[in-house]
Amino acid sequence: MSEFAYKPSAWVPFDDVKIIERVRAIRREDIEKHSNPDFKIRVLPAEKIAHIFITDIFSRIYRSDVEDTPVVFMFPNPNPAYWQVAHLINTLKVSCRNVWVFALDEYADQDGNIAPETWEFGFFHSLLNNFYYAIDKELRPPKEQIIGPTNENCKAYSKMIADRGGADACYTGPGWTGHLAFVEPDAPEFKAASLEEWLQMGSRIVTLSPFTLAQNSMHGSFGKSGDLAMVPPKAFTIGPRDVTGAKYRMDMSSITVHGTSTSWQRMITRLAAHGPVTPLVPTSIHQLLKTDYYISEENAKDIEPDWAKGY
Secondary structure (H helix, E strand, C coil), X not given: CCCCCCCCCCCCCCCCHHHHHHHHCCCHHHCCCCCCCCEEEEEECHHHHHHHHHHHHHHHHHHHHHCCCCEEEEECCCCCCHHHHHHHHHHHCCCCCCEEEEEXXXXXXXXXXXXXXXXXXXXXXXXXXXXXXXXXXXXXXXHHHEECCCCCCHHHHHHHHHHCCCCCEEEECCCCCCCECCECCCCHHHCCCCHHHHHCCCCEEEECCHHHHHHHCCCHHHCCCCCHHHCCCEXXXXXXXXXXXCCXXXXXXXXXXXXXXCCCHHHHHHHHHHCCCECCEHHHHHHHCCEEEEEEHHHHCCCCCCCCCCC
16 A cells, blocks of 8 residues: 655644654553553543533532632633532532632733623633522622633732632643643743743733634634634633642543534544643643543544544
8 A cells, every 4th residue: 555644734733743643543442541640541421521520619619618618720611511510509508608710711812902701702701601600699709709811910810829829629621732721832922942941831811723713613602613713813821830730630531523423632632641741732741740631432432534424
């Protein structure tokens, strides 16, 4: 059989072909194996991962009420599952007086102006509607304890998290580029001379990758229609040091295209979990840390051609 060899496109941030081929070939039965015992890869059905996510958040809020101790979260957005946490809180009458939440990221315009919480397509707008305002008024934390990035606080955002002792729990999931929150592998704002320097970087405004524009153009909030112009060109994001500083980390890879077998996460999940730790795949830093790394059964499937499918 003749070979057709080529290099990945110049747009692809991580382009080491030998490593890409190695991780692409990882089979379902081998994907949970890793040399770091604290980096726990677990393959479960997507609905079980969602249940664990909801339960982990609620259990921490419940303990904060019973023990009267603060709990600090870093929440990804947008996630409709937050209303389920709110429903548990309301049903069991759990006070959230000790709860602090920092949003991981938010969109920004071409000049770096962060979207206000009133913008209907914004991440923080979604978080407020699905979580904060879904909690009964008498059980909610003070509004100032639910914090999203703004033009006023963006330069101090990482310090604000650190001043609370760091996050007790940080929840993330890999983007198509392997981004962590909006820590993009090709953002000039995260350019560093070494991995060590990059790991110390905090929050900032970044330029979004073209791949992220494509990924997010499929979000329901933007009409799930591939409308690239609907996605803002920049964003605010937490930095690598905010993730490494968290006391607990959960990373989840369970996104498919509306319940089909198609998933852009299937490959990047393998690269983040079994490739090198590098700023070119930001989510890969979890390999150095104590992290519960959940992969859905669908995304753990072997990568192989499916000639019965087109797009």
